[in-house]
Amino acid sequence: MEGKKDMLSWEQKTLVNELIFGLEAAKKLQARLGEPSSSPPSSSSRAAEMNEILLKQIISSYEKSLVMLNWSSLPPVQLILKAGSVAPVTHSGVIPESPASINGSPRSEDFLDGGGSSNTHRQEHVFNSKKRKMLPKWTEKVRISPERGLEGSQQDDVYSWRKYGQKDILGAKFPRSYYRCTHRSTQNCWATKQVQRSDNDPTVFEVTYRGTHTCSRATAAAPPPPASPEKQDTRTKPQIAQTPNELLESLKTSLTVRTEGLDDGEDVFSFPNTPPFYDYGNTNDYFGGLMESSPIFDVVDWFNPTVEINPEFPTFLPDSIYY
DNA sequence: GAGATTTGACCACG
DNA sequence: CGTGGTCAAATCTC
Numbered sequence: 001m002e003g004k005k006d007m008l009s010w011e012q013k014t015l016v017n018e019l020i021f022g023l024e025a026a027k028k029l030q031a032r033l034g035e036p037s038s039s040p041p042s043s044s045s046r047a048a049e050m051n052e053i054l055l056k057q058i059i060s061s062y063e064k065s066l067v068m069l070n071w072s073s074l075p076p077v078q079l080i081l082k083a084g085s086v087a088p089v090t091h092s093g094v095i096p097e098s099p100a101s102i103n104g105s106p107r108s109e110d111f112l113d114g115g116g117s118s119n120t121h122r123q124e125h126v127f128n129s130k131k132r133k134m135l136p137k138w139t140e141k142v143r144i145s146p147e148r149g150l151e152g153s154q155q156d157d158v159y160s161w162r163k164y165g166q167k168d169i170l171g172a173k174f175p176r177s178y179y180r181c182t183h184r185s186t187q188n189c190w191a192t193k194q195v196q197r198s199d200n201d202p203t204v205f206e207v208t209y210r211g212t213h214t215c216s217r218a219t220a221a222a223p224p225p226p227a228s229p230e231k232q233d234t235r236t237k238p239q240i241a242q243t244p245n246e247l248l249e250s251l252k253t254s255l256t257v258r259t260e261g262l263d264d265g266e267d268v269f270s271f272p273n274t275p276p277f278y279d280y281g282n283t284n285d286y287f288g289g290l291m292e293s294s295p296i297f298d299v300v301d302w303f304n305p306t307v308e309i310n311p312e313f314p315t316f317l318p319d320s321i322y323y
Numbered sequence: 324g325a326g327a328t329t330t331g332a333c334c335a336c337g
Numbered sequence: 338c339g340t341g342g343t344c345a346a347a348t349c350t351c
Contacts, residue, residue: 163328165343178342182327194342328349335342 086272135190135211141198159213161193173199181215189215 161179169176174197182187191213273300 162326164345165328167341167343170340176341182341192342324351326349326351329347330345331346333342333344336340337338 137208137210139206139208140209143201144203144205159191159215169196171199172196174202181213183215187215189213189217 052122080307108256160182162184163177163179163184166175176194176196178194180192181187183189191209191211193210194208195209196206200205
């Protein structure tokens with residue numbers, strides 16, 4: 001299974017280069033457009049907003065294309081989504097595979113198989129965990145605040161997650177919950193995420209995503225049971241909800257995503273809440289009070305946020321991030 | 324009854 | 338050998 005790790009074909013490389021080029025160009029444009037201060041919040045901002053959205057879509061497309069090509073070592077994106085409120089809920093980073101890891105098999109259909117033979121199970125497991133290590137991984141922090149509900153990016157929460165485990169982590173006060181995409185078996189979507197409440201600040205949850213969804217989001221969201229993992233977690237679980245578990249439920253909201261600046265680090269721009277004009281397929285139409293998650297965030301989701309090391313988590317972050 | 328969660332056990336990795 | 342991640346049977350909820 002490892003045999004074919006050779007590099008991409010010339011065409012592929014060229015393609016990747018082109019994509020990267022386009023991506024970079026889009027990002028620059030984005031940086032230029034994104035000057036929050038100069039735009040009057042009212043009138044022109046709408047147009048600007050649109051521009052940003054479109055830009056994001058463009059960038060997102062590039063990124064997705066790259067991801068599809070298995071070329072995930074994208075340069076960090078520099079976007080800062082801002083819920084516009086409180087605490088800088090930070091968003092920590094991502095580390096895409098190292099450039100060197102342009103891994104061969106452009107297609108990951110290998111996992112297919114799914115053959116349910118009990119025998120394969122273990123192997124499948126092993127196999128996956130191996131591959132999983134190569135998946136992009138990033139962490140976001142979601143803060144729950146009594147008034148604002150959730151802060152943090154919820155990009156991925158449009159997807160439906162299924163909890164498959166919980167574990168006490170050494171040195172951590174709170175257990176860590178493991179979720180995987182509900183469509184794992186049906187669509188071979190290997191995206192997973194881990195949710196862990198911060199020791200220091202119980203109102204903050206660190207959500208570590210691994211891998212991007214290969215399932216069709218539209219499909220995923222179509223059956224509107226937007227179950228938020230945390231929510232579910234809370235729900236059936238009379239457990240010791242230390243605190244704002246309920247808030248957690250309302251969780252699915254906006255989050256401050258902070259992707260570190262790449263070019264200059266100074267042009268950060270914030271995203272206003274975006275209008276739900278995006279149509280990712282009928283999706284959960286609602287962003288009502290607590291938006292499910294703005295499509296935009298979805299787009300952004302494809303970016304590989306840069307790691308932002310938080311003083312509070314100096315130790316493990318760097319390490320765990322690199323894979 | 325289907326699908327999701329809980330929870331103890333298993334496994335791989337460092 | 339300890340720890341983190343995943344599995345899977347039992348259980349729960351709708």
